[in-house]
Amino acid sequence: MTATPHSPHPVDRHVGALIRVKRRALGISQSDLADALGVTFQQVQKYERGTNRVSSSKLYEIAHKLDTPLSAFFEGLDAPRGGGESVAGGLIDFLNDSGSQDLVVAFKTMRPELRKQLVALAKAMADTDG
Numbered sequence: 001m002t003a004t005p006h007s008p009h010p011v012d013r014h015v016g017a018l019i020r021v022k023r024r025a026l027g028i029s030q031s032d033l034a035d036a037l038g039v040t041f042q043q044v045q046k047y048e049r050g051t052n053r054v055s056s057s058k059l060y061e062i063a064h065k066l067d068t069p070l071s072a073f074f075e076g077l078d079a080p081r082g083g084g085e086s087v088a089g090g091l092i093d094f095l096n097d098s099g100s101q102d103l104v105v106a107f108k109t110m111r112p113e114l115r116k117q118l119v120a121l122a123k124a125m126a127d128t129d130g
Contacts, residue, residue: 013050015059015073017095020048022066025105036065 008016023033030048034041037058046052047062054062063070094100107115 008050009053011077012053014077015054016048016050018073018075019054019062019066021095021101021104022068022072023048024101025108026066028066033062033065037061 023030030041030044034044037044039058043052047054047058059073060070062068063073095104107118110118
């Protein structure tokens with residue numbers, strides 16, 4: 001998947017969406033993260049939308065502030081083939097859907113056995129939603 005000249009690159013959108021998910025899961029506001037990074041909250045918004053690329057040094061700082069391994073921001077990406085990257089499984093589209101981030105945050109706080117039940121329920125619902 002490639003970006004048009006006027007749209008963010010899919011990898012930048014993916015990384016930004018995962019920054020947003022991790023930040024929200026920790027209950028950190030955009031302003032608080034911005035202050036910790038020495039940037040404006042608008043800059044954090046642009047990182048999260050993928051409209052501004054996150055430099056490697058800034059991503060390192062973000063990972064540190066969010067207590068997250070750097071590699072976590074690239075989870076869900078297909079390995080590069082033939083010079084291009086693509087986003088696996090529609091993760092970005094899902095994260096941009098209304099309520100999806102709340103679902104991720106709630107899922108993260110559940111006990112493992114409840115997670116398994118929720119996944120089973122979602123699969124059953126998807127199978128009957130034909």
